[in-house]
Amino acid sequence: MSEQHTYRVIVRGTFENLSEESRTRLLAEADDHGLAAMQFTEDGSLAYDRTLKHFSYRLVVLSDAADGEEMAGAIAEDRVERALGALGHGFGGLKSKVTDMDTMKINYKR
Template sequence: MGTQHTYRVIVRGTFDGLTEESRERLLAEAEEHGMSAMRFTEEGSLAYDRNLKHFSYRLVVVSEAADGDEMAGAIAEDRVEGALKELGHGFRDLRSKVTDMDTMKINYKR
């Protein structure tokens, strides 16, 4: 087993083909999934607005450093697909942005 890195991944997508039941549930929970609720967690944090057009998920992925950002993005997208399917929400056009927290440079003010 090689070195593992921690990645923060933002997966964005578009809701698609939502059923009436799915729309009602999303609208009922919209306040819980606003900007203030966004957190990077292993389970993922879903954020969207009442328009029910686009969404974002924030996740933490721990993966082999040798596999790089692409693998972390693929793992995150797979988790998001599973979570949305389990909830019964239709979606499309997933894309991810990955930040490797172990190689991120921090500029401290002196």
């Protein structure tokens, strides 16, 4: 079995073809999805503003180190697609930025 690494992934995308129901629900919940509420979690943390144009999701993905960052990004994008699809929100243009927390160098101040 391969070594597992923890990845922090930011998935960005755009809302597309939102139904009136989706727009109403997103606007009603907009205050709960600002940048201040963002956290890296397995389920993901959604952030957007009232323009309902762009969004970002922050996720934690545990994946085999041998599969690399590309696989972690694909897993994260799949989770975002399923989450937004389950809510009935239209989206597109997903792009991921992946950070491997197990290889990240931390410079401590002395």
